[in-house]
Amino acid sequence: EDTGLPQAVKIKLDVTDPAKVKLGNGSDVKGTRVRVFGRVHRERRQKEVMFITLRDGYGFMQVIFTGPLAKTYDALTLTRETSIEILGELREVPAGAHAPNNRELHADYYKIHAGWKAAGGDDAITNRVSKDTEHATLLDLRHLTLRGETASKVMIVRDAVEYAFNTVYKELRMRKVSPPALVQTQVEGGATLFKFQYYTEEAYLTQSSQLYLETCLPSMGDVYCIEKSFRAEKSLTRRHLAEYSHVEAELDFITFDDLLDHLEEVMCRVLEVTMSDPTVKQYILDLNPEFKTPERPFKRMKYTDAIAWLVEHEIPNEDGEPHKFGDDIAEAAERRMTDIINRPIFLTHFPAEIKAFYMQRDTEDPRTTESVDCLMPGVGEIVGGSMRIYNYDELMAAFAREGIDPADYYWYTDQRKYGSSPHGGYGLGLERFLAWLCKQHTVRDCCLYPRYFGRCKP
Ligand code: 4AD
Numbered sequence: 001e002d003t004g005l006p007q008a009v010k011i012k013l014d015v016t017d018p019a020k021v022k023l024g025n026g027s028d029v030k031g032t033r034v035r036v037f038g039r040v041h042r043e044r045r046q047k048e049v050m051f052i053t054l055r056d057g058y059g060f061m062q063v064i065f066t067g068p069l070a071k072t073y074d075a076l077t078l079t080r081e082t083s084i085e086i087l088g089e090l091r092e093v094p095a096g097a098h099a100p101n102n103r104e105l106h107a108d109y110y111k112i113h114a115g116w117k118a119a120g121g122d123d124a125i126t127n128r129v130s131k132d133t134e135h136a137t138l139l140d141l142r143h144l145t146l147r148g149e150t151a152s153k154v155m156i157v158r159d160a161v162e163y164a165f166n167t168v169y170k171e172l173r174m175r176k177v178s179p180p181a182l183v184q185t186q187v188e189g190g191a192t193l194f195k196f197q198y199y200t201e202e203a204y205l206t207q208s209s210q211l212y213l214e215t216c217l218p219s220m221g222d223v224y225c226i227e228k229s230f231r232a233e234k235s236l237t238r239r240h241l242a243e244y245s246h247v248e249a250e251l252d253f254i255t256f257d258d259l260l261d262h263l264e265e266v267m268c269r270v271l272e273v274t275m276s277d278p279t280v281k282q283y284i285l286d287l288n289p290e291f292k293t294p295e296r297p298f299k300r301m302k303y304t305d306a307i308a309w310l311v312e313h314e315i316p317n318e319d320g321e322p323h324k325f326g327d328d329i330a331e332a333a334e335r336r337m338t339d340i341i342n343r344p345i346f347l348t349h350f351p352a353e354i355k356a357f358y359m360q361r362d363t364e365d366p367r368t369t370e371s372v373d374c375l376m377p378g379v380g381e382i383v384g385g386s387m388r389i390y391n392y393d394e395l396m397a398a399f400a401r402e403g404i405d406p407a408d409y410y411w412y413t414d415q416r417k418y419g420s421s422p423h424g425g426y427g428l429g430l431e432r433f434l435a436w437l438c439k440q441h442t443v444r445d446c447c448l449y450p451r452y453f454g455r456c457k458p
Contacts, residue, residue: 018087024059024279029092029103036061036105039147040082040118050075053100054086057152059279062099063088065107074112081118081125081147086110142449143458153283154438154446160280161434162226164273165247168266174222174249179212181228185408187211188356192231194242205230208427211358211412213250214388217423218415224249226430234453237331238442239379239432243451247433250425256360256370256387259424260346263374263383264298267344267428271437288439298344303329303368306347310337325367328354331380338375345375357398360387360424370424376436385426392416 018033028034038054038061045051050065063086065075078084088107093099118125129137129144138145145151169176184201186193187208194205209225216223229246251262271293275281284291301309310323315336317327329337329347338345349368352361359369374383389395395416399406406413431443444450449458 022058023054023056023061024101027101027103028090031089031091033087033089034105035085035087036063037083037085040078040080040084043078043080045070050078052078052084054084054105055147060100062093062104063107064104065110069107069110075110077120078112079118079120079124082112083116083118084110084112139444139450139455140458146448150287151445153287154434154440155448157274157280157283157287157438158430158434158446160274160277161270161437162245162430164270165224165226165266167273168269169224169249171269172222172262172266174224175216175220177213177216177220177223177225179206179209179225179227181206181230185211185412186404187358188231192233194230194232207231208246209248210250210425210427211409213248213425214415214423215411217250217252217421218419222249222251229427236453238444239331239381239429239435241431241443241447241450241452242456244443244447245430247428247430248425250423252423253421254387254424255422256348256372256424259370259385259387259426260300260348260372263346263372263385263426264296267374267383268293268296274437284437288437291437291439294344298346298374299341300346300348302349303347303351304349306337313337313340326351326353334375335378335380338377338380342377344377347373347375355386357402357404358386358388358395360389360422361394372426374428376432378439379432379436382432382436383426383428385424387422387424390416390420390422392420 018035021034021036023036023038036054038056040052041055041060042053043050048066048070050070052063052065054061054063069075086105086107087109088105090103090105093102093104125144129141129148146155166176182198182203183206184203186204187210192207195202196205206229208229209227213223213225224247226245226247228243230243231240233240233242251259275284304325306329307323307325307327310329310333315333317323317333318330323329348371349362349365350371351367352359352369355369355371359371362368362370370387372385373381376382389398392413395413396406399409431446434440434446435443438446440446444452
């Protein structure tokens, strides 16, 4: 663009006002002058030289201060996390040396603006969060923990995974909807409902958007949502949160086998899309070096076969006795089984008694339902799904059996009155999926600010 300025002025402008760049972008090493902004992630001093690793959320950059610049007061007293503006030249790192993007910024000017300095001394960030800090303290200081490499990588992978779900559902021509969080019906049992006063009535925080998704099928076709679900879980386990992100989908005119095929396709395609971003792929491998995309088809195992497997492998139920038909397979037993089999499992056909009221019975064995849990090594159940009862009378009988007043569900039962259809769906816990993908010990480290029994801050 011709600015009308003389050539000499143009060059001067380029010298005094280089382009502002984000740290992770590009791979320029040609001595281009740039201006960067970031926080001091790490700093290291040698005799005449000071190395700074700068961080801005887009990436990292090695910066070098030499000569008088390294001896300025602010450079000598520079604390980690201080925000800084730096101008300099981008050059290739010397042979044998390593730096992000294989380049380093040779600084010739820097400025720490008023109020940008981070606390030092006893109050320095390194004294508050470090490798040795207790997990509970790290969670109290989650706002600072998030600045660390592990926590931030998990959050960046999470963003990519959520984006991948949206991409894959769009590929499958599914529509996204946003059901309400404040509801007056339960989905997954009264024991984990968060109740609250809604003006003059009682209401709950939703446990699942499933019932609302079902109401969208007649006019929108297959639908999905990624919304928060809430469970008043009173147990402290590494996979239970009080508030979690629930990826839910509902599919019309399908069979149970269609549901399982779809689920396998979505999970594998989401991994493919997620891994197609080189930065995200590298972060996943940093967090989970042995990660491999699961082989298809996933193992399919009926509940009755799982019970036989648990008996055979002498893994007892919660009462310390051999498992029998009708037992809920508890978290510990489920995890041991999944870890031994060591591949994703679709565990299917659970007895009606241990599952939610809405599940369609299996015609071959009416004691059981067309239900599925997807189990992953290291985490256990990450998906729960089923075909839904679509016959009005059967649904009413299910409400009666569970002691639920169907009056509150008039909008749900109306679906069975006005053009019912065979349909099914599932819910996937995003934090559990991430715990598996990023090999995190607990789902608490897979959400921004975890909420669980005893924690509602920060
Ligand atoms: O098996 P759940 O309870 O199934 C439902 O809510 C169905 N209504 C979903 C549907 O069909 N649309 O929960 C589904 C998944 C679980 O497999 C698990 O991954 C996750 O939600 N989940 C939790 N994640 C974290 N903390 C908790 N307390 C969770 N409870 C369930």
